[in-house]
Structure formats: C-alpha cells, structure tokens
Amino acid sequence: MVKKRALPYLILIIAVIFFIALLMFKNLFYGVSVSIGDIKRLEIQQELTPISNDSMLFTYDGIMIEGENSNLRARNMEGTILWTIKLKGNVSSIIGCGKDIVVNINNRSIATISKSGEVLWQYELAVPASNILSSDSGLLMIQYKEDAYNSFEIFSIKGVRNCKAAIGNAHVISFDGIIGKSYTVSLLDASSNKVVTKIATYNNKGEILWANNFEDMLVSKIKYNNKGDLVAISESSIKKFRSDGKMVKNLDFSNPLLKASAGNDIIVSLVKNAGFYDVFIHDYNLKQIGSAAVKTKPDSIFAGKNYFLLYDKDNLTLSGRQGKMLAVYESNIDINSAYINNDSDIYIISNRKLQRLTFQK
Numbered sequence: 439m440v441k442k443r444a445l446p447y448l449i450l451i452i453a454v455i456f457f458i459a460l461l462m463f464k465n466l467f468y469g470v471s472v473s474i475g476d477i478k479r480l481e482i483q484q485e486l487t488p489i490s491n492d493s494m495l496f497t498y499d500g501i502m503i504e505g506e507n508s509n510l511r512a513r514n515m516e517g518t519i520l521w522t523i524k525l526k527g528n529v530s531s532i533i534g535c536g537k538d539i540v541v542n543i544n545n546r547s548i549a550t551i552s553k554s555g556e557v558l559w560q561y562e563l564a565v566p567a568s569n570i571l572s573s574d575s576g577l578l579m580i581q582y583k584e585d586a587y588n589s590f591e592i593f594s595i596k597g598v599r600n601c602k603a604a605i606g607n608a609h610v611i612s613f614d615g616i617i618g619k620s621y622t623v624s625l626l627d628a629s630s631n632k633v634v635t636k637i638a639t640y641n642n643k644g645e646i647l648w649a650n651n652f653e654d655m656l657v658s659k660i661k662y663n664n665k666g667d668l669v670a671i672s673e674s675s676i677k678k679f680r681s682d683g684k685m686v687k688n689l690d691f692s693n694p695l696l697k698a699s700a701g702n703d704i705i706v707s708l709v710k711n712a713g714f715y716d717v718f719i720h721d722y723n724l725k726q727i728g729s730a731a732v733k734t735k736p737d738s739i740f741a742g743k744n745y746f747l748l749y750d751k752d753n754l755t756l757s758g759r760q761g762k763m764l765a766v767y768e769s770n771i772d773i774n775s776a777y778i779n780n781d782s783d784i785y786i787i788s789n790r791k792l793q794r795l796t797f798q799k
Contacts, residue, residue, distance in 0.1 A: 480756070480767035480784065484515040484794040495790060496532035496539060499553070499779055502792050503539060505529030510541065512555060515794055521555025536576030538595050542567070550578065550595050559597030573614045574702070575662065577621070581610050592621050603644040608636065612660040614668075620647060620681070622668060624657040637670055639683065648683025661700040667722040669705065671698045676705060678724055687724045701741035704759050708739060708748075717748070719759055730761035742778035745797075749776050749786075756784065756797055765797055 486502055488495060493506040501520065502513050510529065511522040527543035534540075538558065541549045545566050550558045568583035577600070581590045590610055592601040594617060601621045608625040615621035625636040635657045638649035652672075659671040670677045673695055678687040696715070697708040704727070709716045715735055719728035732755075736748040745764070748755050751772040756765040769788060776786040784795040 477763055478765040478797070480754070480765050480795040480797065482793050483796045486513065486515050486517060486792045488790055489513075491790075494529050494532060495787075496534065497785065497787055497792050498534050498539075498777075499537070500783065500785060500792075500794060501553070503532055505532055505541065510551070515792070523551065523555060523557065525549060531570070533570065533572050535572035535578055535595055536574060538576065540570065540572055540578055540595075542570055548578075548580070550597070558595055559593075561593075561597060569610065571610065571613055575614060575617065577613075577615050577617065579610065579613050579623075590623070600642055601640050601644050603640055603646075611635075611656070611658060614660045614662045616662060616666055618642070622660050622662070624660050624670065626656065635672075637679070650679075650683060650685070659698065659700060663700075663702045663722050665722070669700060669722060669724070671695070671700065671705070671707075676707070676720065676724060678722070689720070689724045696735065697739050699739040699741040699746070701743060701746075703743050704741050704746065706739050706741045706746045708736065710735075717757075717761060719746070719761055728759055728761035730757060730763065738775065740777050743781050745778055745781060747776050747778060747784065749773050754784075754786065767795060 488504050490504065490506050493504040496503040500515050504511050507528050508525045510525060512520040514520055525543055527547065530542040530545050532539055532541050538550055538552050541551060543549060547560060547562045549560045552558055565582055565584065567580050569581040571579040576595045578593045578595065579590055582588065587604050587606050588608060589604045591599055592615065593599050600617065605625055607629040608627040611624040611626050613621065613623040620639050620641060622637065622639045625638060627634045632653050635652045635655050636649055637657060639647045641647055655672050657670045657672045662668050668679045674691055676689045677685055680686050691709050693709050693711065695707050695709055699706050705720045707718050714731045714733050717730040717732060718726060720726050732748065737750040740747040744759050746757055752769060754767040754773060754776055755763055757763050771788045774787045776784065778784055782797060784797060786793050
C-alpha cells in the first residue's frame, strides 16, 4: 500500500529531474537560458520577384536592382519602379558601396549610382579591372593586373581618387578605410615559396604609413567601425590595430574560424567544436559579449547592430548580441543570402525572390 502511494511522488520527482536536465541542455547549447515560448516564428510579410528572368539582380535596403543588357531599374517591395537608367553598355556586375551601388559596364567602365537613381560618377578604365571591391564606408577599389606589376586605385563614391599604389605581385583580398585619412588593405603574395599576407595602411598619396607581414595566414576581412577601430580577421584569429600599426589585441581561436561577419558594432564568428559549432560575439575591443552553440553548420552569418543572423539554404535564426535565439524561419525554397535592415526588417534572397520578414521586438 505504501509503495502504491509513493509511486506518484516518484513519477513527479523523475519529471522534475527531466525538466531540470532539459534546461541545462538548453543552456549548454545556446549559452543563455532559452524558453521555447520566447522563440518567435518569422513569417513572410512581402515578396518581390524580378520583371525579367534573365536580369542581373542586386538587393539592399529592401530595394531590388535589375540590370538587363544596358538597362537598370530599381523597385521597392510594393513593386513600384523607383527609377530607370539607360547605360552606355551592358551590365557585367552590380555591387553595393555604402548606401549606393557600383555598376561594372562591359568590364570597360564603371558607374556609381545613388539610392535615388542619380548617376554620381562614370569612369572609363584604362585597362580592364582584375577585381572591383567596395566597403561599407562608401569607398571603391579598382585593382589592375599588368605585365610588370599589380596596382590599385581607391575612389570615393563620387569619383574622388583617395589613393593609388603599386603592389608588385600581390593581390588585394580585402580593404577598408577612413575617407580622407587612411586606407588599409590585406595583400596576399604567393610568388615565393611561402604564402605571405601583408596588412598595410596607405595615406592619400599612396605612401605606406605602416605594414605588418604574416606568414602562412590569410587575412580575409579588413574592417573599420564607425569609431575608427580597425580589426583584421584571419582563419584562426581576430586582431585589433592602433592607428600607428601597433597590434593592441590578438584573439586566437583554438580551432579554425569557419565563418565571421563584422558589422559596425559586433563581430560574430563560428568555430568548430566536438559535435557542435560555437558562435562567439565580440565588440571592437575584442571583448566577448555573448556566445551560443548550434548543432549544424550555417552557410553564412550576417552581423547587424543588436542582432545577427545564422542561415543555410533551409533555415534562418535571429539572435541577440548576447547569443540568445529570438526567432526562426523555415524556408520552402533555397535561401541564397540574408541581411537585417534598420534592426527590424529581415530580407532574404531565395531563388531570385526578395522576401521581407518582420521581427517584432
């Protein structure tokens, strides 16, 4: 009789232990306490498809830019045509540059165009560009490969040349700068038996202010934030440099850094661990402000101001800067890329569709 009365209490104790273990499991895998009820499910609020099936697409800030032959047009999420431009040549590529865009025309000239559709600058290339890069600060780099040496030019979005330099046999991997002051590039030189990465900062005259060499290391991302802090991200570390080139902080990871995204306020990185993947969030002092863990490897990361995205072709998660998961989205078509706009709207590009998801804070 006593045993029968004790059975319900035994079941209750087992249930409590199971619940505590479940909470501990969640804390382990997310870095913070996560309640399933707190995680919201994102839904599509708007969707926009291109007018032509053959056009070249670029999207930013909820605007779709279509380049088809020599025609360029911009539409908002309601489908309204905001502006159209007729170019002198066919569109080869479109990239973002701050709040504006850069159009490569037949790889013979470029045009920079504002968000409102104003042509800001047109530039005829003396020789074809081997690469065209841009920065979030609104700087444009054109790299040239010539017979004797490689070189680059850095322009403002309105065509003011800020810097020009020859770089020998090296190639630019990444760059960023402070307009009117200094410009930092990550250079890769594999002409010798060793792979050498050089981080160099130039002035407006193309003179090197400082440079550091690193052997057998690829620096894939150079980034200044709005305060002028400079970080360099490699496959195994994040380094912070002072304006005179002195490295003031070096953050080494015990395992390879698989993915990283640097916004203006936070840096989000992904590191392989045993059986799962660690997600670390740092500020620009390289102080860790958050962490999480995921079971499957995401294809990409986007770091916003207060939030970041992890996504693959099927799923997207929105998390806060401390690492807490806030919302999820499951797509029935492949997710190609995603970004956050104004810390409220999430845009995803899926099979030539631009979709807007809204997150309610």
